[in-house]
Amino acid sequence: MMETGGLVLTLEDGDNTHLNSRTSSAPQYGSISENQTKDETISPQTTVLSPRRSYIAVAVLCYVNLLNYMDRYTIAGILLNIQQYFGINDSTAGLLQTVFICSFMLLAPVFGYLGDRYNRKLIMVGGLSVWIVTTLSSSFITESYFWVLILMRALVGTGEASYCTIAPTIIADLFSGTQRTVMISFFYIFIPVGSGLGYIIGSTVATATGDWRWALRLNPILGLVGLILLVFLTPNPPRGAAETQGGAPLENTSYKEDVKSLLKNRSFIWSSLGVTAMAFVTGALAFWTPVFLSRAQVMQGTRPPCLKEPCDTSDSYIFGAITVVTGILGVFTGTMLAKKLRERLPNADPLICATGMLSSAPCLFLSIALADKSIPVTYVFIAIGETLLSLNWAILADILLYVVIPTRRATAEALQIMVCHLLGDAGSPYLLGAISDALNRYYPDTYSWSFRSLQYSLLVCPFVGVLGGLFFLMTGLYIAEDRKAVQLQTSDGAPPQVVPIAEST
Numbered sequence: 001m002m003e004t005g006g007l008v009l010t011l012e013d014g015d016n017t018h019l020n021s022r023t024s025s026a027p028q029y030g031s032i033s034e035n036q037t038k039d040e041t042i043s044p045q046t047t048v049l050s051p052r053r054s055y056i057a058v059a060v061l062c063y064v065n066l067l068n069y070m071d072r073y074t075i076a077g078i079l080l081n082i083q084q085y086f087g088i089n090d091s092t093a094g095l096l097q098t099v100f101i102c103s104f105m106l107l108a109p110v111f112g113y114l115g116d117r118y119n120r121k122l123i124m125v126g127g128l129s130v131w132i133v134t135t136l137s138s139s140f141i142t143e144s145y146f147w148v149l150i151l152m153r154a155l156v157g158t159g160e161a162s163y164c165t166i167a168p169t170i171i172a173d174l175f176s177g178t179q180r181t182v183m184i185s186f187f188y189i190f191i192p193v194g195s196g197l198g199y200i201i202g203s204t205v206a207t208a209t210g211d212w213r214w215a216l217r218l219n220p221i222l223g224l225v226g227l228i229l230l231v232f233l234t235p236n237p238p239r240g241a242a243e244t245q246g247g248a249p250l251e252n253t254s255y256k257e258d259v260k261s262l263l264k265n266r267s268f269i270w271s272s273l274g275v276t277a278m279a280f281v282t283g284a285l286a287f288w289t290p291v292f293l294s295r296a297q298v299m300q301g302t303r304p305p306c307l308k309e310p311c312d313t314s315d316s317y318i319f320g321a322i323t324v325v326t327g328i329l330g331v332f333t334g335t336m337l338a339k340k341l342r343e344r345l346p347n348a349d350p351l352i353c354a355t356g357m358l359s360s361a362p363c364l365f366l367s368i369a370l371a372d373k374s375i376p377v378t379y380v381f382i383a384i385g386e387t388l389l390s391l392n393w394a395i396l397a398d399i400l401l402y403v404v405i406p407t408r409r410a411t412a413e414a415l416q417i418m419v420c421h422l423l424g425d426a427g428s429p430y431l432l433g434a435i436s437d438a439l440n441r442y443y444p445d446t447y448s449w450s451f452r453s454l455q456y457s458l459l460v461c462p463f464v465g466v467l468g469g470l471f472f473l474m475t476g477l478y479i480a481e482d483r484k485a486v487q488l489q490t491s492d493g494a495p496p497q498v499v500p501i502a503e504s505t
Contacts, residue, residue: 053235054174054175056233057170057174057233057234057235058171058174058183058186058187060226060229060230060233060234061167061170061171061187061234062186062187062190063226063229064124064128064163064167064223064226064229064230065163065164065167065187065188065190065191065194066190066193066194066197067194067219067222067223067226068131068159068160068163068164068194069190069191069192069193069194069195069197069198070194070195070197070198070201070219070222071131071135071156071198071219071223072100072160072194072195072198073194073195073196073198073199073202073286073287073320074198074199074201074202074215074216074219075096075097075153075202075216076097076198076199076202076286076287076288076290076316077198077199077200077201077202077203077206077215077290077313077316077320078202078203078206078212078215078313078316079093079096079287079290079291080290080291080294080306080312080313081206081212081313082096082212083291084306084307085143085212086143086146086149087143088146089433089437090433090434090436090437090440090454091430091433091434091436091437092146092433093433094287094429094430094431094432094433094434095150095430096149096150096153097153097283097287097425097429097430098426098427098429098430099150099151099153099154099157100153100154100156100157101157101283101421101425101426102154102157102421102426103153103154103155103156103157103158103161104157104160104161104164104417104421104426105157105161105417105418105421105422105426106418107157107158107161107162108161108164108165108413108414108415108417108418108421109411109414109415109418110161110414111123111127111161111162111165111166111410111414112165112410112411112412112413112414112415112417113255113410113411113414114410115165115166115169115410115411115413115414116239116258116407116408116409116410116411119236120166120169120170120236120410121230121234121235121236122236123162123166124162124163124166124167124230124234125227125230125231126162127158127159127160127161127162127163128159128162128163128223128226128227128230129159129227130155130158130159130162131156131158131159131160131163131223132159132220132223132224132227133220134152134155134156134158134159135152135156135216135219135220135223136216136217136220137152138152138153138156138216139213139214139216139217140213161417164413164417165410165413165414165417166410166413167187168184168187168397168400168401168409168413169239169401169406169409169410169413170234170235170236170237171183171184171187172184172401172406172409173237173238173239173406174235174237178339180398180401181335181338181339181394181398182335184394184397184398184401185331185332185334185335185393185394187394187397188331188393188394188396188397189327189328189331189332189393189394191327191393192323192324192326192327192328192330192331192386192390192393193323193324193327193328195286195320195323195327196319196320196321196322196323196324196325196327197320197324198320199290199316199317199319199320199323200316200317200320200321200324201215201218202215202313202316203215203313203314203316203317203320204317205218206313207313239406239407239409253407253408255411258407258408258411259411259415261408262404262408262411262412262415265403265404265482266475266477266478266482267350267399267403267475267478267479267482267483268400268403268404268412268416268482270350270471270472270474270475270478271350271353271396271399271400271403271471271472271475271479272415272416272419272420273419273468273471274350274353274354274357274396274468274469274471274472274475275396275416275419275420275424276419276420276423276424276468276471277357277424277464277465277467277468277469277471278357278389278392278396278420278424278465278468279420279421279424279425279428280423280424280425280428280461280464280468281364281389281428281461281462281464281465281468282389282425283424283425283426283428283429284425284428284429284431284432284458284460284461285364285458285461286323287428287429288429288432288433288454288458289315289319289382290313290315290316290319291454292368292371292451292454292455292458293315293319293371293375293378294306294312294315295447295450295451295454296371296372296375296378296451296455297315297375298447298451299372299447299448299451300372300375302375305447318379319382322379322382322383322386323386325383326383326386326387326390327386327390327393329387329390330356330386330387330388330389330390330391330393331390331391331393331394333387333391334352334356334390334391334392334393334394334395335394335395337352337391338352338394338395338398346479346480346483347475347476347477347479347480349395349398349399349479350399350472350473350475350476350479351472351473351476352391352392352395353391353392353395353396353399353469353472353475354469354470354472354473354475354476355388355391355469356388356389356390356391356392356469357388357389357392357465357466357468357469357472358465358466358469359388360384360385360386360388360389360465361462361463361465361466361469362462363381363382363384363385363388364381364382364385364461364462364465365459365462366381367379367381367382367385368455368458368459368461368462369455369459371451371455372451372455399475399479400412400413400416402483402486403479403482403483403486404486405486405489405490406490428461431460432454432457432458432460433457435453435456435457435460436453436454436456436457437453438453439452439453439456439457440453
């Protein structure tokens with residue numbers, strides 16, 4: 001049903017169209033964006049996807065999400081080799097992750113704006129194509145051109161920004177309620193799984209071939225498969241289709257109105273700050289843990305220092321395997337807890353996130369403090385800490401989707417990505433590397449102090465984790481109210497949509 005001035009256009013099944021003269025007194029939330037095409041304005045509301053096709057679409061999106069995170073942490077898995085090959089220190093090595101995250105962060109709002117107004121499938125296909133080309137190109141850089149590798153990693157962020165901003169909103173438009181929670185959990189479980197496989201595959205391929213560059217060439221090949229699947233098997237559903245039950249699409253407002261509304265959304269603001277703290281912790285630990293564990297074993301005298309390629313990257317393999325297992329366990333546990341507790345506690349989701357962050361902090365502290373005493377004990381505390389952090393992945397995505405109306409979700413995803421990376425993992429790998437380098441100047445060229453300097457810098461992470469837990473507790477104060485507001489706007493009683501009469505005809 002669409003209102004055209006004093007006329008309401010009702011689209012029935014088939015091609016029958018009736019014009020009813022009726023004036024709606026309901027308040028309007030905005031007007032259709034001029035950039036929306038006729039196809040996106042009228043046609044999609046009569047399109048109903050079969051459950052089978054929806055599940056296939058989610059499977060494709062999960063596969064591409066897996067590849068995104070594999071690529072992101074392949075660099076971390078072979079970092080010892082890269083440092084040795086280019087002759088770079090810790091802070092310079094941290095730039096590889098920082099420039100990638102900065103590119104990802106800065107472009108996310110652009111793709112968020114486009115994702116709320118244009119064909120989301122085409123945007124993802126274009127971004128994935130850029131990702132494939134730049135990732136493959138980065139594997140051919142010689143030792144004299146480290147700055148080109150930095151540039152390539154920045155361009156890789158373009159592809160990931162387009163995908164990570166838009167993909168969750170498509171899942172949200174295919175499913176609602178409990179089904180959406182389950183599908184989102186499957187999508188986000190591939191963050192820790194992909195991250196872990198990045199370490200494993202990067203380490204394995206580099207060791208098997210004797211050349212770290214081959215670790216960067218596998219992901220583009222798998223990405224080409226993902227690109228084909230994305231083109232042929234992924235739909236572009238109407239925005240808000242799951243909430244409106246096939247009715248008229250919700251209307252777009254201007255980008256300025258979208259941002260103003262999100263800044264007034266207290267659940268969105270506090271949860272975004274919590275995500276930022278989590279990104280700081282996970283980004284820093286994910287990048288530096290394999291190198292840290294390698295230096296710990298050199299400190300213990302159980303491993304010789306790496307003076308020439310190829311370096312021993314077995315720690316990347318073990319850490320990756322732990323990340324995969326704990327990621328699966330944590331995401332499914334968090335999802336099950338959320339499903340059981342939501343009926344009794346309206347603010348169950350942020351409370352679970354707060355519990356995960358606050359309880360992981362002492363585990364991470366102990367894993368860092370005990371690394372030079374016992375590597376097995378360190379791995380145990382890393383596993384517990386990662387499991388507790390992984391409780392949050394799917395829940396955080398679900399929170400954003402149900403406290404923001406469908407036509408603002410891509411923008412909300414983009415702004416959250418920008419903030420959490422700007423203040424989180426965009427700077428944390430470089431920041432901790434810079435702290436390590438600064439401390440290392442006191443006793444340069446000693447392997448023991450090389451370990452200590454990195455150890456002391458990593459101790460920042462548990463304290464940031466505690467701060468993140470407090471942010472999620474604040475989210476719990478407002479989430480029930482904000483969720484109810486979204487349900488009212490997307491219910492069957494939502495106001496009809498304003499459409500120019502020329503477009504209606």
